[in-house]
Amino acid sequence: MRNIWMLIQREYLERVRSRSFVIFTLLMPAFMAGSVLIPEKIEQMNSGGEKRIVVVANNPQLAAAVGRELSAAAAKAKTDLALETEELKPTVYTVQVDTDTSDAEGDRLRQQVSNGQIAGFLWLTDTALEDHKVIYSTKEAADFGQSVEIRNAVRTAVTKQRLSQKGMKDTDIDTMLTPIKLQTLRIENGREGTSGTTVFFTAFAMVMLLYSVVLIYGIAVMRSVIEEKNTRILEVLLSAVTPRQLLAGKILGVGAVGLTQILIWVTFAILFSVPGLLASRSFLGEVHIPVGGMIAFAIFFLLGYLLYSSMYAAIGSMVNTDHEAQQMQWPAMVPLVLGVVLMNPVIQHPNSPLAFWLSIFPFFAPILMLVRILVSQPPLWQIALSIAIMTATVYGLLALASRIYRVGILMYGKRPTLPELRRWLRYAG
Amino acid sequence: MADVVELRGIRKSYDHFVAVDNLSLAIRTGGVYGLLGPNGAGKTSTIRMMIGITMPDEGEVRLFGERFHRGLLHRVGYLPEERGLYKRMKVLDHLVLLGALHNLSETEARKRSLAWCERMQLSEWTHKKVEELSKGMQQKIQFIAALLHDPELVIMDEPFAGLDPANSVMLKDILIELKKAGKTILFSTHRMDQVERLCDSICLIDHGHAILEGDLKKIKASYGKNHVQMQYEGDPGLESCDLVQSFNNYGNYVEVRLKPGADAQQLLRMAVDHARISRFELLEPSLEEIFIDQVGRHA
Numbered sequence: 001m002r003n004i005w006m007l008i009q010r011e012y013l014e015r016v017r018s019r020s021f022v023i024f025t026l027l028m029p030a031f032m033a034g035s036v037l038i039p040e041k042i043e044q045m046n047s048g049g050e051k052r053i054v055v056v057a058n059n060p061q062l063a064a065a066v067g068r069e070l071s072a073a074a075a076k077a078k079t080d081l082a083l084e085t086e087e088l089k090p091t092v093y094t095v096q097v098d099t100d101t102s103d104a105e106g107d108r109l110r111q112q113v114s115n116g117q118i119a120g121f122l123w124l125t126d127t128a129l130e131d132h133k134v135i136y137s138t139k140e141a142a143d144f145g146q147s148v149e150i151r152n153a154v155r156t157a158v159t160k161q162r163l164s165q166k167g168m169k170d171t172d173i174d175t176m177l178t179p180i181k182l183q184t185l186r187i188e189n190g191r192e193g194t195s196g197t198t199v200f201f202t203a204f205a206m207v208m209l210l211y212s213v214v215l216i217y218g219i220a221v222m223r224s225v226i227e228e229k230n231t232r233i234l235e236v237l238l239s240a241v242t243p244r245q246l247l248a249g250k251i252l253g254v255g256a257v258g259l260t261q262i263l264i265w266v267t268f269a270i271l272f273s274v275p276g277l278l279a280s281r282s283f284l285g286e287v288h289i290p291v292g293g294m295i296a297f298a299i300f301f302l303l304g305y306l307l308y309s310s311m312y313a314a315i316g317s318m319v320n321t322d323h324e325a326q327q328m329q330w331p332a333m334v335p336l337v338l339g340v341v342l343m344n345p346v347i348q349h350p351n352s353p354l355a356f357w358l359s360i361f362p363f364f365a366p367i368l369m370l371v372r373i374l375v376s377q378p379p380l381w382q383i384a385l386s387i388a389i390m391t392a393t394v395y396g397l398l399a400l401a402s403r404i405y406r407v408g409i410l411m412y413g414k415r416p417t418l419p420e421l422r423r424w425l426r427y428a429g
Numbered sequence: 430m431a432d433v434v435e436l437r438g439i440r441k442s443y444d445h446f447v448a449v450d451n452l453s454l455a456i457r458t459g460g461v462y463g464l465l466g467p468n469g470a471g472k473t474s475t476i477r478m479m480i481g482i483t484m485p486d487e488g489e490v491r492l493f494g495e496r497f498h499r500g501l502l503h504r505v506g507y508l509p510e511e512r513g514l515y516k517r518m519k520v521l522d523h524l525v526l527l528g529a530l531h532n533l534s535e536t537e538a539r540k541r542s543l544a545w546c547e548r549m550q551l552s553e554w555t556h557k558k559v560e561e562l563s564k565g566m567q568q569k570i571q572f573i574a575a576l577l578h579d580p581e582l583v584i585m586d587e588p589f590a591g592l593d594p595a596n597s598v599m600l601k602d603i604l605i606e607l608k609k610a611g612k613t614i615l616f617s618t619h620r621m622d623q624v625e626r627l628c629d630s631i632c633l634i635d636h637g638h639a640i641l642e643g644d645l646k647k648i649k650a651s652y653g654k655n656h657v658q659m660q661y662e663g664d665p666g667l668e669s670c671d672l673v674q675s676f677n678n679y680g681n682y683v684e685v686r687l688k689p690g691a692d693a694q695q696l697l698r699m700a701v702d703h704a705r706i707s708r709f710e711l712l713e714p715s716l717e718e719i720f721i722d723q724v725g726r727h728a
Contacts, residue, residue, distance in 0.1 A: 006529055232513030238482045239507035240530040
């Protein structure tokens with residue numbers, strides 16, 4: 001026990017003290033924050049401002065109505081956004097009505113768009129309306145926000161016009177067209193809890209964190225075994241400790257580094273998000289801290305890490321170079337990636353038979369059972385079964401890995417073929 | 430007194446290759462024991478079984494009069510042939526780790542490491558990383574690591590391989606010192622000159638079998654003075670002479686092994702007729718010749 005503890009300490013301290021650990025640990029939150037904040041900043045810088053557009057229509061009242069809808073939308077957006085952030089300003093559209101629907105006018109407007117005199121023009125002629133196909137021509141066709149704003153304005157204006165032609169009163173039309181919001185809430189312990197979107201993003205973020213940390217540290221275990229083989233330190237150690245102790249010390253030591261990293265990141269995340277969450281509590285509703293989810297994350301992370309790192313350790317002991325290892329690591333890599341790929345169907349139908357069987361399979365369980373726990377409430381027996389199967393698999397894999405490791409670390413030649421590997425497993429202690 | 434190491438009919442095979450076959454030997458307490466054999470003879474496999482890195486398929490390993498168990502390993506110091514260190518660890522931390530893995534307390538391991546480093550003139554380097562040290566210095570650290578826990582039995586696999594001359598001399602001095610302190614030293618090598626200078630007893634193994642074992646002086650005496658070293662000018666035609674069993678030309682002199690019962694004086698008389706003899710000396714065979722003879726006989 002003392003030996004394992006010292007090996008864990010060595011592995012842990014060497015890694016935590018290394019420059020790459022410090023840099024990676026600090027850069028990752030910076031990168032994450034950057035990938036959220038920088039596009040937001042750019043959007044803020046580009047937001048607001050005025051846009052002059054021309055609406056070409058046979059019916060000037062319809063064209064004017066589109067203009068009114070655009071300004072109404074801008075006004076509404078302004079009050080909505082004020083709650084969230086002050087920097088983001090809605091675009092203000094100036095609409096010019098044009099009743100000349102000739103092709104020549106179209107060409108003239110195209111010219112104006114090219115010159116930058118106007119932001120774009122809307123071809124809202126009667127023919128276009130009959131075809132149910134209206135074209136907005138602009139240089140910034142990729143600006144989805146703008147397309148959506150204009151599309152909504154046109155739809156509302158046309159619908160209103162048609163309804164009023166059928167003899168409805170304007171006030172009735174407004175009431176009728178007020179959209180209905182739909183919010184999906186997750187039922188937890190018989191009561192409504194977190195909203196669907198929050199659930200989805202929390203699940204996604206947690207699973208990606210689990211996946212990347214298991215992968216990074218699984219590979220770290222493998223590389224560390226290869227490095228020990230290459231430095232020829234192993235036989236020196238083997239006169240004092242058993243291969244099993246070495247393997248345990250390595251897997252636990254590297255795992256502790258992974259755990260430390262997650263803890264640092266989670267602390268960062270909490271420090272950065274708590275002030276924002278508290279400030280926005282008024283309109284997000286009650287801030288929900290998924291304690292159950294966190295416990296599940298801890299359990300599935302540990303089991304998943306043990307499962308995959310023991311495979312990686314076995315692979316590391318079979319090869320001599322990183323290059324060889326890359327060719328050999330698919331048995332560990334494929335199930336892990338497949339688990340992430342299968343996440344989508346499981347999120348959509350978390351209680352389907354397929355989701356059940358996938359989340360019971362030990363190599364997918366760390367990802368897929370965790371997803372199910374986070375997005376729905378699978379029966380407790382299923383969670384227990386999945387953990388039990390995983391624990392048994394981890395136990396078996398560790399036994400297998402330590403047998404391969406024990407022989408592999410003393411072999412410096414070519415890597416073993418499958419029949420050779422079978423014989424390794426049978427060698428006496 | 431019980432033997433320090435006793436191997437009883439051990440056998441180890443890998444796949445279809447038998448590395449060690451029915452090998453038995455006993456190493457008495459105190460003194461230097463040499464395990465000799467050509468490359469691939471099974472020396473490393475034998476040593477690995479002595480210290481439980483691998484287990485024999487058959488037979489029994491006994492250390493200090495007990496059946497092998499891992500608790501005995503803290504009384505053994507081991508320097509493997511394939512040796513290395515953690516490159517990024519600091520020298521002192523590394524030595525403390527290895528000492529502590531051999532059951533020393535950290536304080537004791539630190540104290541002893543510092544003393545050894547001072548003796549080996551490494552004091553200035555204890556807080557440097559291993560990778561900053563020269564290869565020769567790393568070799569010294571490896572010796573220290575094998576001896577830190579003051580083992581009663583020191584096992585070294587090809588300890589002189591790859592050593593620079595200065596470290597070679599230093600290692601030899603340490604081994605002699607350990608011997609004087611009553612420790613038992615076992616080392617393997619395929620270099621006979623070292624064995625001849627250092628060993629009290631030897632075991633010669635080839636193809637996994639022990640083909641010669643015992644006290645070095647007795648082994649040599651049993652061969653008798655049937656070897657002749659000669660220097661001469663001209664060609665006495667020794668190679669085809671019916672008194673000679675084997676003939677070895679070393680350039681500056683030749684060494685001849687006589688046939689059993691052949692008379693050295695007769696050889697001298699015959700040689701004088703054909704060449705000018707400047708040196709004629711009767712000798713015990715060198716270990717190298719015993720080695721070649723034995724390996725050849727069992728091949």
